[in-house]
Amino acid sequence: MPRPTAAQLAYGSCTVIFSTLAMLLLSQTSSGLGIAVITLSALALGLLVAVTVPLPKRVRSGSLAAVPAPAPAPVQERVSAQRETASVSASLSSVSSASVSSASVSAVREPAGP
Numbered sequence: 001m002p003r004p005t006a007a008q009l010a011y012g013s014c015t016v017i018f019s020t021l022a023m024l025l026l027s028q029t030s031s032g033l034g035i036a037v038i039t040l041s042a043l044a045l046g047l048l049v050a051v052t053v054p055l056p057k058r059v060r061s062g063s064l065a066a067v068p069a070p071a072p073a074p075v076q077e078r079v080s081a082q083r084e085t086a087s088v089s090a091s092l093s094s095v096s097s098a099s100v101s102s103a104s105v106s107a108v109r110e111p112a113g114p
Helices: 006-027 032-052 075-109
Strands: none
Touching (some): 006 032
16 A cells, blocks of 8 residues: 555645534534544544545556656756856857947948048
8 A cells, every 4th residue: 555645644634633623613512422423523534535635647657648857957057058158148249249349440430432
């Protein structure tokens, strides 16, 4: 039998606690038999909720949907890729601004025709 997940434990426990408190407050019982019945019904309700919590779906190994998502790159690889992108962007902007400024200087130096 598989172990319960954290979600199953949390939902089941909360259901048992809150349903026990609600039933005890609403019934206002003080007899031992009434408290035992409420406690057992709250446990059964908590078990039902814990069992019906949706679990992650398992995919058969032969289907196309079983292809796992690509793992994220380690942090250092991402940082180095960002640095490379930033340096390439900076060099491209400096090259484009230098070519624009040299083109404007050459256009100013040439005399206008007759």
